Amino acid sequence: MDVTAPPAVRLTGLWRRFGTKVAVGGIDLEVPAGSFYGLVGPNGAGKTTTLRMATGLLRPDAGTVLVEGVDLWADPIRAKSLFGVLPDGVRLFDRLSGRQLITYAGLLHGLDRTTAVARTDDLLRALDLEQDAATLVVDYSAGMTKKVALAAAMVHAPRLLVLDEPFEAVDPVSAANIREILTAFVASGGTVIVSSHVMDLVQRMCDHVAVVAGGRVLAAGTVDEVRAGSTLEDRFVQLVGGRSAGEGLEWLRTSSASS
Amino acid sequence: MVAHLVRLKLTLLLNGLRRSVWQQVGLAFAALYALGLLVLGVVGLVALSTQDVALRAGVVPAFGALLVLGWWVVPLVAFGVDATLDPTRFATYPVPRRSLLVGLALSGVVGVPGVATAVLCLATVVVWWHEPVAALVAVPCMALALATAVVGSRATTSLGAAVLGRRRVREVLVVVMVLPLMLLGPILTGLTGVVTRLGAGGVDRLGEVAGWTPFGAAWAVPALVAQGQWGGAALRLLIALVTLGVLVAVWDRALTRAAVEPTGGGESARAEGLGWFGRLPGTPTGAIAARCLTYWRRDPRYSMAVITLPLLLVVFLVAMPGGGMVVAVGPLAGMIFGWTVSADLAYDGSAFWMHLSAPVPAAADRWGRIVSTLVVGVPGSVVLTVASAALAHRLDALPALLGMTLGLLLVALGCASVVSALVVYKARQPGENPFSTPQGASMAAMTSQLAGFTGVGLLASPVLVLGVVAMVRGSWLLGLLTLVLGLGIGVVVLLLGARIGARTLERRAPALFAQLASF
Structure with a gap:
């Protein structure tokens, strides 16, 4: 890793409020270039809000986002050409076929048509979507939709990928394929940020991790630093708290309901 | 259970209002509009109550049939059914079918159009104050008419939704359904022409015909009682009851199917090449x-x-x-x-x-x-x-x-x-x-x-x-x-x-x- 290179992403003092609820309350995070960075946190922790602010989809109330040293909110056009995004919980232009959608993403990122078309074909093959290249995205299953959106995020060959819940609803075989693609991407010098609730996956796949809860960073660093000897899952529960061990649900135990 | 469903509908309505100013404005406008129509309707009915029996017996069924028909058809072509209580959301709960039907029907009345229609139905009773027996009969009959309207709208829309589950069909139909809406003007002009040509005697005939239809039967019962035609009244009551029965059965079937067969599916569209x-x-x-x-x-x-x-x-x-x-x-x-x-x-x-x-x-x-x-x-x-x-x-x-x-x-x-x-x-x-x-x-x-x-x-x-x-x-x-x-x-x-x-x-x-x- 080049020591002098600026971090792929640096978030400083990121704040965002919705009404009276503070979704993100001052997040500072540095994602080193060439890292495979996991963002974990319980539901409603502010992961999606953070990632949306880091990718130009949501304007922060305060704070700055630097993508490879470029201030995203000051020079959005330049910064946005540096990364690819897979947001969670949004629609796609689903009246396009899979092939059209990926090509569309490529053209929007300023690729010329020949390149966009060639890369679209490669991506369709790599993600096992060739059979359904001509099917409208509206008729795709949830997993296929995730895959085609991922392809759309990668078509312009960015050096940074920001993926919100990329493995949700994806079948195990496709998930393994995607993981392989992402690992190869990192090995060749790219940076990946993924959010997930699946600790096991993050522990196996990522080299860096940040634990987010209540709109703040509770711990961040390499996976080994954060988990400090135990498993990531145990450490996560310890950091976030809120385990109740099923007490008070005695009536749910079937053995006691024998009467 | 029934009370729960009605309360749920009210809570959803109020929460929706809390969420957006636009909805408050929208509800205020809708209420104002409905209030205007309501005042107009009630004044009309009161004025009608002073007319002679033959005219009243003609106008009420005709007007009632139109109202019920509106409930059945308008959601299909224009505003859409209010989906706040989507029956498929109750599919996983062990709610007895009967309670679900009654609860959904009653919660259908909660809302601006429902309340307005209920008041209008109630006001119709006033038309028969000269004939106390007819007025007495009118009370359950108007409840029947209201039920026919509300259940009918549920039946037609759930039936429609079942047919329209497939995307392709739905998309084609959305386009096709605009046709009658666009032709509404000419159709109304034509209808007005027909009515004017019929004259005063025509209204009686119209009421007579409306009384035989499933939409107008319930409204015709007190009209016939007022004229002392008990046999005809019984016949219309039978029609009205059968109508409601059929509607409930249709709705019940559609609900059962909706619970186990979610909409969607159908063959998928393809688009080769880049277009x-x-x-x-x-x-x-x-x-x-x-x-x-x-x-x-x-x-x-x-x-x-x-x-x-x-x-x-x-x-x-x-x-x-x-x-x-x-x-x-x-x-x-x-x-x-x-x-x-x-x-x-x-x-x-x-x-x-x-x-x-x-x-x-x-x-x-x-x-x-x-x-x-x-x-x-x-x-x-x-x-x-x-x-x-x-x-x-x-x-x-x-x-x-x-x-x-x-x-x-x-x-x-x-x-x-x-x-x-x-x-x-x-x-x-x-x-x-x-x-x-x-x-x-x-x-x-x-x-x-x-x-x-x-x-x-x-x-x-x-x-x-x-x-x-x-x-x-x-x-x-x-x-x-x-x-x-x-x-x-x-x-x-x-x-x-x-x-x-x-x-x-x-x-x-x-x-x-x-x-x-x-x-």
Whole structure:
């Protein structure tokens, strides 16, 4: 890793409020270039809000986002050409076929048509979507939709990928394929940020991790630093708290309901 | 359980109000409107109560049948059924079928139209105060009528939804269903003509006929009792009861099916190759134009405009045969085509993230949408203008008409480019049930539309005035002048609109996306 290179992403003092609820309350995070960075946190922790602010989809109330040293909110056009995004919980232009959608993403990122078309074909093959290249995205299953959106995020060959819940609803075989693609991407010098609730996956796949809860960073660093000897899952529960061990649900135990 | 469902509906209604100011405004308007109609109806009924029995016995069933028919049919074609209590959401709970039916029916009355209808039904009892027995009979009969109306609307819509579950069918039907709506004017004109020709005796006949129909039977029972025809009353009561029974059975069946067979599925559509993406320039602007053009064909919300405009021509011809108004179709088409862009971002919905997360200049976004609309709108509106001029035998006025059409198209496009960067509202998404109305959408949409229309009208007014003068005078020269002026003003407004729109979008895009994503 080049020591002098600026971090792929640096978030400083990121704040965002919705009404009276503070979704993100001052997040500072540095994602080193060439890292495979996991963002974990319980539901409603502010992961999606953070990632949306880091990718130009949501304007922060305060704070700055630097993508490879470029201030995203000051020079959005330049910064946005540096990364690819897979947001969670949004629609796609689903009246396009899979092939059209990926090509569309490529053209929007300023690729010329020949390149966009060639890369679209490669991506369709790599993600096992060739059979359904001509099917409208509206008729795709949830997993296929995730895959085609991922392809759309990668078509312009960015050096940074920001993926919100990329493995949700994806079948195990496709998930393994995607993981392989992402690992190869990192090995060749790219940076990946993924959010997930699946600790096991993050522990196996990522080299860096940040634990987010209540709109703040509770711990961040390499996976080994954060988990400090135990498993990531145990450490996560310890950091976030809120385990109740099923007490008070005695009536749910079937053995006691024998009467 | 029944009480739970009614309370749930009330809670949902109140929570919805708390969430958005637009809904409060919308409910206030709806309530005001309903109140106006209600006062009118009640005053009418009170006035009617002083008339002689024969007239009352004619009017009440006819009016009642119309009301019930409205409940059955209107949700199918216009407003959509209120989906706040979607029966499929109760599929996993062990709710007894009976309670579910009764609860959903009662919660159907909770709401502005339900309450208004209930009050109106109650007020009908007053009509029979001269004949106490009939008034007494009227009370349960009006409850029966109300039930027929509410359950009927549930039955028709759930039946409709079952048929329309498949996307393809649904999309075709959305388009087809606009037809009767557009023909509503001519149909009503025709009906009024028929009624006037029938005269006073005709109303009696109408009431008589209405009393035999499933919609009017319940209303005819007290009318016949008032006239001492007990046998006829019993017969109508039987019809009314059977009707309700059949409706409940139909609704029950539809509910059962909806619970186990979720909508969706059907064969999937395919699109080989790149389509428009292979034909337009491979730039962001070209790509956006290609995407929009693809949507003009594949998204029913756009293709509907293309299909309904020729129908507009037919409607004008039918409604005003020989009238000179037919030539208005061309300029109207220009206006409609241009204005479609105002809903573009709302139609994109949260898919707009693709533009926002890519390094796309706001101007490319605006121009892509403008170019695609021009590609569809210019030939479309020009063909309609020529056709309407030919049909009206006013080919001599073609330059003036074309000036107005193209002027309106360009001006509307320019204004819409600004409006769509300012206001987004919740639009019906392409895959959604056409029978459900998006909540809290209408007021924001309506206000922006109204302001936009006014702006377009003002900016295009010189062209329109000159064009009308040219047509009335039959002046070829003034007509040519209209064409030049229309193109001139149009191009200036379009360029300005695209520029202001782009600057606005650049500033507001993240806020707009946040709003779109929250819908």
